[in-house]
Amino acid sequence: MPITIEQVSQKTGLSVSTVSKALNDYPDIAPETKERVLQIARELNYQPSAAARNLRRKHTNKIGFILPFAVSYISEYVSGLITGAAMAAEATGYNIVLYTNQSNQHEQLAKICRAREVDGLLLRGTDHVDETFALLDHEEIPFVITGRRVDHPHASYIVPDNFGGSLTLMRHLIDLGHKRIAFTSRPALFETNTDRMAGYLEGLRQADIVIDRDLIIETSVEPHSGYSAMNTLLNLSNPPTALFAIHDLIAIDAMQAAFERGLRVPEDLSIASFDGIQATQITKPPITTARQPITDIGKRAVEMLLKRIADHSTPPMREIVPVQLIVRESTARAQ
Amino acid sequence: MPITIEQVSQKTGLSVSTVSKALNDYPDIAPETKERVLQIARELNYQPSAAARNLRRKHTNKIGFILPFAVSYISEYVSGLITGAAMAAEATGYNIVLYTNQSNQHEQLAKICRAREVDGLLLRGTDHVDETFALLDHEEIPFVITGRRVDHPHASYIVPDNFGGSLTLMRHLIDLGHKRIAFTSRPALFETNTDRMAGYLEGLRQADIVIDRDLIIETSVEPHSGYSAMNTLLNLSNPPTALFAIHDLIAIDAMQAAFERGLRVPEDLSIASFDGIQATQITKPPITTARQPITDIGKRAVEMLLKRIADHSTPPMREIVPVQLIVRESTARAQ
DNA sequence: CGCCATTCCGAAATCGTTTTAGGTAATGAA
DNA sequence: TTCATTACCTAAAACGATTTCGGAATGGCG
The missing domain is CATH 3.40.50.2300 (Response regulator)
Known part of the structure; x- marks a missing residue:
């Protein structure tokens, strides 16, 4: 069984709430106490339960990514997106969770939102419809679309130029x-x-x-x-x-x-x-x-998403990222 | 705010526990009651909170996948693995969560395990060391390795032939x-x-x-x-x-x-x-x-993992999957 | 009618945190 | 000496489900 805060509390002789506050760096805990709690927590290899924390804090630090419909393999494009997204997410303590696009996409999305499985959603412009926006809006789940300039007042998107x-x-x-x-x-x-x-x-x-x-x-x-x-x-x-x-x-x-x-x-x-x-x-x-710059798009997309997660009232963002001309040997002066 | 079981309980006039049991198909609930609860839950678009459920049930229905070290792009190989894994996982109500391999891999893995963020881990044979096994063993997190026949009594693996x-x-x-x-x-x-x-x-x-x-x-x-x-x-x-x-x-x-x-x-x-x-x-x-058959390997890997998650005492599994010769035009009879 | 099973439902404990709302002792001021 | 502040800590209430245990009807049977 994993170590709980209770056991840290026991070992330090402090209350559970004090331990929690020490660990979360509350100002009303004496510096020496914090130090001691930190010390013992480390000794015990204590790590707060993600589930308990999620329940209490009402967020999961997870971002959902919907894989393309009917995947038998995922394209270089999508995997680039994922890579960028995963890196940007992890840099802020978030993680990407993958959902394979089921036939009843709307149901699936509804379930994810209502179960509060993720704090935000990354959607690819090619697989969803307007009714999706209504749902996301209603459930108040921030989202950003990649690869499509979608015309919706609450939708953020990022597309290449x-x-x-x-x-x-x-x-x-x-x-x-x-x-x-x-x-x-x-x-x-x-x-x-x-x-x-x-x-x-x-x-x-x-x-x-x-x-x-x-x-x-x-x-x-x-x-x-x-x-x-x-x-x-x-x-x-x-x-x-x-x-x-x-x-x-x-x-x-x-x-x-x-x-x-x-x-x-x-x-x-x-x-x-x-x-x-x-x-x-x-x-x-x-x-x-x-x-x-597909990795960058993935990265930027979660940065935008994170901003909206942090503050739901942030206005939707639209970005068009420049594209880079790579001249190679298949083009030459006309004869 | 999302609908909670409490509100379903209110609307049905039944207790919270009865609603829960009805929804989870317990045998000690009358069929008509179940029907009514289901009906109303659907009307209200009720979906149990993932966090609350995770806390109580002590599992998350998530499988961790560690992305290769220092990713700037992920290879076709890895993305094939992910695709297969995601499909097999979702088929059983699980999802893949992506972790980008940090420099302090051991710390990262330790945190994931101790926080009980996932029920099991998919590891690629190329990036981890023996001390990883000790950790996973100790934290009792099932795992399977892909792409490497690792010599460890508790390790399951799957490799191509x-x-x-x-x-x-x-x-x-x-x-x-x-x-x-x-x-x-x-x-x-x-x-x-x-x-x-x-x-x-x-x-x-x-x-x-x-x-x-x-x-x-x-x-x-x-x-x-x-x-x-x-x-x-x-x-x-x-x-x-x-x-x-x-x-x-x-x-x-x-x-x-x-x-x-x-x-x-x-x-x-x-x-x-x-x-x-x-x-x-x-x-x-x-x-x-x-x-x-890389997608199949990913798929099979999570099937193996799922088996060990369902029953931790399942002995470790080792699989060698056949490889398919594809004859194309780069080979011909010797002159 | 009394007793025992069944059948069905609900109260309450529990999971492991975070956070609110105090509470106590020490300190300083009057 | 007394009272108000501070500084630090804790009790207890959430968070939203699941599950254990017991209790109230109901029905069957002698």
Whole structure:
């Protein structure tokens, strides 16, 4: 059985309340007493029961993280988020507790909140609905959303600068002399996609390049949808000299398609993409990409959350974090 | 404020204890009463306080997972482990709580145990020492180790079949007619390395191939140590026709080195490796590898842990899980 | 009718802390 | 000497459940 405060009280000859206050550094305990209590508590290896403390203090020092729906593996993206979150949390005495997203997400969230299992929640923008906000609001559980600019008065969020990142990527390509730049988009489920598309269009506009609808292709969420997209692009009578893929996996597929046509990257075709997953480093050539500082986002997200936990009346926070252009060997001057 | 059992008691007109028993399906409560309590509890959205319950029941339904030391990002390996663990845990009403490995690991673990923050611990074989076992033993916290066969009477562990996996990989190479098979090893910190090496040697032995010390090179933990290893191998007067890399990253580096020499894979050099990380699918050619069922290992680890939590007297369990040979395009018949 | 089982419910203890509201002794001031 | 302050400590009430133990009906049986 673990040591309880009772036993420390016995051994010191002091009351339980005095011991508690000494341990929690209350001002109405004599310094020598504090010292002695600390000493003996250490000797006994006393550590306050988390459960008892949680009950009394009405908080758990835990932050909930909902894993993506139907996980069979978690992406590099999500694990980066978790890493950052776990580090920032632990730095303040908090910990992350993982919940796998069940089919009845609303029920699950409701249970977590009402049981007061955590002090706050980290949500990914892609898996929840408006009714979630109502619940969280009602249960007064602070939360922050990552990866989506959600339009709700009480919602805090943090997102990468999708528009800005795309724009710098486009500038890079344009600076290299490219005029025919293709864009493989994605179904516009969330603003992530529309923002990146907007960056693409703005890049063209600033360079006075007229939009060629043939150069914009929508990919699906299927594994190798970038492959076929690249093929249709290369079948064009006037094919592109550069590709801006909406995310790295698409770029990798596209590069494969280009190779199979006997094209060289970057000599015949420049390829750039977004996100900066590790795989972009090991392709041949390594891919130029706009890297999301994903660990930092996770870290920053819990910092924001912690602020709202500390003071529930803190107004919601919105942050857009800059994205870093990493120029590698998949992009070169247009021939 | 959340609804408490007290309020359910009020509304039903029954005592708190009756409500509790009804909710927990005690046999000494009339079926109609149970029904009514359940009904009203649902109406009120009552959910028992986790903290109160933990205190009284003396368990938390949480499993601790210690993240690797000095995380700046967590590997695909670790995140696979976490995914499997989280799923298996949630299936039984448990959750994973993440701890980032602090410098004073022992202190950290001691605190977690003594505060009874979790019911059990999932440890990775690579970061802990014998004194950890003594602590966990003394605090009576069940634990299971992944990735290392630890020699301790109370320790449960689960590891991939490093020896068997290496042996099948070798058989594959040998069946393809290879006789000069190189092996890039790793410092023998843990049995993972020695086991894989043993599989390599056994493979040679079974095929009556004499060991050529020149074909065995030790790589370091540095990022691109596979690159230089491959180069020394290729500088040999009689270079290998196949490489068995101790893990995937090494194989990727090695392939790079081979390409730079103008060699073709697999025509001039077959390359195979161990682990089965996703990157092996996107290299060109994709790499033949012995895949660890990492999610399953995470899952199985918590199942083992749960068993020991349910009954502390369960004897420690040891499992060696089979590894799956995935033949891809990086290996071919020897010329 | 009396007695014993059952059946069902409730009172109260308990889990291990924190915190509020005193209480006592020593000190200083008048 | 007396009274108000301080300084330090403690008793007891939470926190919100679970569980033990006993008690009041009810029913069956002789």
